[in-house]
Amino acid sequence: MSHTPDQTALLSAFGQLLRPLARLALSRGLPYPALDELLQAALVEEARRLHADAPAHGLVSRVSTATGLSRREAGRLLQARAADGAEAGPAPRRWLAGEVFARWMTDPACCHGGQPRRLPRQGAAPSFEALAQSVTRDVHPRTLLDELCRLGLAEWDAADDTVALQRNAFVPCADFTRMLALLADNVGDHLHAAVDNVLGGSGDAHFEQAVYADELSQESVRALRPVIAAQWAELFGRLVPLLERHIADDKAAARPQDQRVRIGFYSYAEPMAQPPIHQPPHGA
The missing domain is CATH 1.20.5 (Single alpha-helices involved in coiled-coils or other helix-helix interfaces)
Structure with a gap:
């Protein structure tokens, strides 16, 4: 599929934006189908906003054309939004590892004294194999165990081939x-x-500035942290009274108080992807 230069640049930017979200999703076992549904719903909602003046009988076609989704999918998501009375959310999807965890926590056969018990990995109930198969037979129990261990929800003891739930891992x-x-x-x-x-469609530009530096040592990054914290403390101390004063003045002047503002401050540091290679001085 060919893309315009703007679309190519947009895809590159999206690639950078999505990576930390993908890391967050994987850290809690959020499956791709739920994310796919969420993205489709967001596209449909924004397309609906763009075509807010469209007649009801033509809205599905316009949303389908704008998003590239089929008319059936566009119609389903629009109906879901209307039924909820809000933006359409992702349809419920099964998270099998989560279901195994929940059943382990609540099934009397898998608990003792109200606490989840250590289970043999294989064999007849009560065992992890039987527990997993009581949730689904479409996924092998070992696959579900590996996912629970990866998420820190369970621990496998290879010495006696038993599995224990780790509730305090999260x-x-x-x-x-x-x-x-x-x-x-x-x-x-x-x-x-x-x-x-x-x-560029909202009038005045929002304030958004940052300073970037590389070729720093870990010691230098640590030295910056108290400076950054002090700068935020100073800004916070000045902003809060100012905001409170503006709120009071607006109320006293009976001006419409229909605006909100968020003023943030952040820092981020990580190792460089390719540390610089310093050449030795000439004559060394």
């Missing part, structure tokens, strides 16, 4: 949920700002 669910909410809010707004700036 960050507590509530904490992880809060971290994901912050990620979605902060990175989501940053991405909205960047996309608005690229498309």
